[in-house]
Amino acid sequence: MTAQAWMIWPENPALSFVTLAVLGMVFLYAARRPVHELLYAVGALVGGPLRIGGRWLAATAVAMRQRNKAVLLAHGRQEVGSRIEREFERVEAMVRRDLQGYPTLQRKLLDEITRIEEDYRKCGEVPPPPPDWVEAVAAVANVKSGSEMVQSILEEIKRSVDKMHEKTLGEYRGSCETRHKILEGFMPFWRSVDKTLTSVDKKLAELQNGASAVDAQMEKYEAINAGTDKAEQMLTVSAFTQFAVALLVMLVAAGGAFINFKLIALPMSEMVGAGDYLTSSLRTSEVAALVIILVEASMGLFLMEALRITHLFPRIASLAEHLRRRMMWIALVLLVTLAGVEAALALMRDMLIADKQALLQSLATAAPAAAAEGWVGRIPTAGQMLLGFILPFALAFIAVPLESLIHSSRTVAGVLFAGLVDGVALVLRIASNIVRRMARVLITIYDVVIVLPLLAEHFAKARLGTRRAAAGKRRGAVDVDDSAHQVR
């Protein structure tokens, strides 16, 4: 097919083009109405389902959010409920512990207070007896002095009075001293009372803290029960945080598992053989090593379940106490055994590597490298063995972040999926709008292409309209003349 095949007159491309354009325009003008309808129909055909799909997805996203919210609140209710239970248990234990000793404490306090009161009473100040001889002294004082006899009597009286005064004063001082001693004896009791009251104060403060914690948890619980947006947001944020932390810990644990795998993969070939392959690059010994690691992780999981640290298996949680203990011991024994096996494999790995190294050196006919002698040379071996023994126990704790990850992943996945569905709904709605608008744009473009026939049609219609109007006017004038004639 040549480039001139479309030309009616190959020697005159311009004329050919104009002729074809005119013919095309005529054809397009003739087909204008059906083409418009076709474009509208195509727009509706494609845009309609897209819009319906978008609406359906938006409704699904809303339903998912509601479902997520229900699950989140239920989970949060359960979690906060168990926390409140634990707080109550703590408070109960505190109350039991403290109130158990409270009667003794009260008795002690009462005894001490009674004793203090008695002592206080004892140390009350007794005023010195009023001197009976005061009046006698007054009478003597009124006696007229002058005679020697009176003077000597008075002096005698003075001596007697001084003597008695000193005796009374001595007794009074002794009494004061006794009271001071009694007051001094108060001190230990005061201290004891102070200590007892401080202890009571401390315990009451602890109790108050416990009660505050319960109050805080109860507030959360009430908010969750009420299904408020704040509670939902709080739980969602908490789930995301938990998910991120658990994921991080799991990644660290995966690193540990990788080191563990490296430690036992080579020596496992000594047990299951190095010649068997599962795929072109995957040896059976490597799979066996991985299986051992997974078994260790499983034992750790069961151990954590049996210790009631995690609650992934309701069946284990609902086991009878003696069965649970038995299971715990079995898991622990298996874990210790596997850890021992790993330590032995780590030692074998070191031996195999040393043997291989020696062989390669002998093949290279080079002088063997001086091996580190003594305990220094054994440090890597001991380190590997220790690592082989410890890593299984470290891996056992994967169960805790795993549980968090599983629980929080429901919320995280739900939120992300609802967001994704919402995003797709938005895209569908936009696509629907674009398709419908595109149909209109195409219709307009179509009209632009056939603008000349449309202009001609417009002018023709306008002229026809003018003629009809003129004819109408003429007909109107004739009618007026006829009616006037009839009136006449």
Added chain:
Amino acid sequence: MIRCLSVFLLTAALAACGDARNHAQAVYVLVDTSGTFVQEATKAQVVVNYLLGTLQPGDSLAVARVESRSFTEKDIVAKATFDIRPSQANAQKRAFRDTTDGFVRSVKSSRYTDITGGLLQGAEFLNETGAGTKTLIIFSDMQEELDKITMRDIPMNLKNIRVVAVNVVKLKTDNIDPRRYFGRLEAWQKRVKAAGATEWVVINDLERLDAVLGRR
């Protein structure tokens, strides 16, 4: 980490079924002892040592000499299929190395060079091992010389065998006319390919052994 993850995923996928293919490797080393090439035997020892260092437990290795008539088991100097346990395999490798050391020290020059007979014997050994990867290494100048009664104009079967010619030294006549050297190599390539060999490789620089033999 990626390997560990792939191990985990593949374990889950392949828990019930193993890989039916044999991943073991078998290598047959032919050492030319004719004429002056016998002096190159120490280089052959380097190749054998390299193989002993790289072959894995479960792999097979044999070393044979090329003599006047080489289609016989008597020309196999040492052969072993290494144990699947690495420690036992290492012990076997040590014993193998001692045997080949002894051979290299006591090797005597042969009058003729029956490369075809050696190839036939090697192919037979390699096929018997049932290994997944079979390699036949020829340590020779690739100049075949047969006596009058030896018949070697027969078709060979080297199907699924990779043939590697190592240390193909140039003869005096090759130096005069290099076309003889290239023609000789080309003729062997045609013959080996016609026999069904998967690959024909020439390595004159022993440093490049790893690049070729390292591939499984």
